[in-house]
Amino acid sequence: MTTTAQTIPQITQEFIKKYEAAWSKGSKELIKLYTPDCILVGYQTVQGSPQISELLQGIINQGWTSISIKQVLNKSLDDNNILLACEYTAIGSPALNGQQMTAKSSYVLTQENGEWLIAMHTAT
Structure with missing residues (x-):
């Protein structure tokens, strides 16, 4: 699919829905949304499916x-690459008394x- 100004928000919204749904199922579902050689920079910097999972x-x-x-924000780099900037809220389980943590994330x-x-x- 060729990306256009109209399709980028649709692509990124669909991605966000998939990511939110996968998060609640655990890393085995989440890792399906990453390339095998992906880099994740968070409280640790890791690369590759096993480390990210x-x-x-x-x-x-x-x-x-x-x-x-x-x-x-989102921006098309070319037909096959999109930058996506987000804000997220991580929601705690009952064990965390429903605590919430808000932060920022970005994706290529x-x-x-x-x-x-x-x-x-x-x-x-």
């Missing part, structure tokens, strides 16, 4: 079992075999 599952295991993402989405996947992810 482990890092994300560690966050989920701390009790951050759901996430809400708000798109702030790349199209591979018709699927939009994360090639780079940052979170503050």
Whole structure:
């Protein structure tokens, strides 16, 4: 699919919905949204599916079992790459008394075999 000004918000909103749904299912679902060689820069910097999956599952295991993402900005780099800047709220499980943590994230989405996947992810 060729990206246009009209399709970029649609692509990014669909991605956000998939990410939010996958988060509540755990890292085995989340990792399907990343390229195998993706880089994630957060409280640790890691690369590759096994390391990213482990890092994300560690966050989920701390009790951050759901996430809400708000798109702030997006920009097409070319037909196969999109920059996405977001604000997110991580929502704690009952064990965390429903605590919430708000922060920022960014993604480089790349199209591979018709699927939009994360090639780079940052979170503050």
